[in-house]
Amino acid sequence: MREEKYIGYIKYEGELVKDGLMDARRQAKSLLAFDSALRYFIAKQAPDFRNLDFEIPVRVRKGSWEALIPETVAGWVQAGLGVVATAYFTKAAQKMAEKDFADFGITDLFRTAIDSIKWFARIGKHMGDVAIREFKNIKFAEDGSLVGIVNEDGEVLFVPKRIFDLYVNTNPKLLEELAANVQEGRTLAIGAMKDGELDEEVVGPSDRAIFCDENDELEDDILFPELVHGDYVVLVGEVTRENKTSNSMGFKYNEHILTAYPESGSIVPYKPLLFLKCRLFGTVNRIDEKGWIGARRPKLYFSNLEPLEDENNNGKLFE
Structure with a gap:
């Protein structure tokens, strides 16, 4: 049986997917993010395709987890929509012809969309x-x-002008959910086939912060499980930021920034401690958005922050 050929894909590779397995939630988020990105760039080329429904075939094999777009994607779309597709294709084809895209087919729309994701x-x-x-x-x-x-190092990257024009108007969070799965042991590859040649871009752990908020959770496991909801704790860390709107401070503990709130009053008296190593006295809170005790990242409610450095010369106050 002839193996299906593909025009592009997203793929996770590495030690964490060596058996072709990945957490169901991660898979679902990745597919939805890929679907959303494809639809975005397809709609940019042909707005009448914005509401098309299509399937993304997923192939799981040892060593990687892949979501691939086959060369026969046009047939998939047409078969899935039946007679409804005819109206879409006819109207879209007319508008594409007006833009001198007369020889541009459905497969080309997907091919260009995947290429745009790669370039992003x-x-x-x-x-x-x-x-x-x-x-x-x-x-x-x-x-x-x-x-x-x-870029800031003076390096030049030449980009097709149509891709550049798309990029400057694209939501910066386009790949956030896809890149969120990247960590040590798992990389993201975005590949696009053109004229029989594969062009691939890999997003590794060192690139993750480019596409994701630095406070996004990296692991599915609970962060600091030893910090149990309701427990009184004394932690040593660094005050990294202040947020007057939420009346909170960032507290860097074991390389993770936790949100810390004063048990009472304002954060203003604690502003002199910004960027200093401190000892925090407080209570752990793991209430999630639904009101359940189960938040992966704990919050801290502190009664006191004790400086361990001098704000003037950063000299140690306590051993």
Whole structure:
């Protein structure tokens, strides 16, 4: 039996998926994120395709977890929608023809969408921040088909102009859910086939923060299970930030930043402790968004923060 050929994919590889397995919640979030990104870029090319319903085949095999788009995706879409698809295709084809895309088919829409997702990851890695939307010292290829964007190290990445125009108007959080699964032992690869050649971009653990909020939870397991809800604790860490709106402070404990709230009063008296090593006296809170005791990341309600450094010279006050 001839193996199905694919025009692109997302793939997780590494020690954590060596048996082709991944947590069901992670799989669901990844597929939804891939689906959303595909629909976004398809709709940018052909708005009438915005509401199309299509399936993403998933192949699980030893050594990786993959979600792939087959070359026969147009048939999948048509078969899934039946006569409804005809109206979509006819109307969309007319508008695409008006844009000189007369020879552009359904498969090409998906191919371009996957390629756009890959380029989103590549540009994000190159710039080190997907929120950057103003580019300085831009360079252009002689025929104007490529745009050269310069990162802070002076390196130039040439990007197809149509991709660049899409990128500057794309939500920076486009790949957040996909990249959230990346950690030591699991990388994300985004591949696109063009003219029989594979072009792939890999997002590794060191790239994760480019696409995800730094406070996103990396592990599915409970963070600091020894910190039990309701327990009184004394912890040593560093005060990293203040938030007057939520009346909270960031407390860096064992390389993780926990949100800490004063048991009473304002955080203002504690502002001099910002960026200092401190001893926190308080209570653990693990109430989640649904009101259950089960939050993966604990919050802290402190009665006192005791400085372990001098704010003027950072000298030790206590051993």
